Amino acid sequence: MVAIGAWLHSGVTEMNEPQLTVSDRCDQCGAQAFVRVTLESGELYFCAHHGRAASAALNESAVSILDESHRLHATPAGAGVH
Numbered sequence: 268m269v270a271i272g273a274w275l276h277s278g279v280t281e282m283n284e285p286q287l288t289v290s291d292r293c294d295q296c297g298a299q300a301f302v303r304v305t306l307e308s309g310e311l312y313f314c315a316h317h318g319r320a321a322s323a324a325l326n327e328s329a330v331s332i333l334d335e336s337h338r339l340h341a342t343p344a345g346a347g348v349h
């Protein structure tokens with residue numbers, strides 16, 4: 268049972284593996300980045316707050332926009348509450 272559960276879990280994790288890590292920082296304020304905007308000239312990283320504004324402003328020129336800001340709401344209960 269444990270082996271099967273671990274296998275299922277690793278499969279799910281692999282599919283949903285986040286692209287952004289805690290070492291990616293917002294170019295505007297230095298907070299953890301949850302949005303990555305890929306331009307032809309390079310990549311920009313933004314926190315959830317600045318990512319909203321940036322993705323709206325850069326929507327026309329961006330090659331792709333990765334938005335993982337939903338992960339802010341997926342933190343374990345109590346993690347961000349103090």
Ligand SMILES: [Zn+2]
Nearest residue numbers: 293296314317
């Ligand atoms: Zn920011």
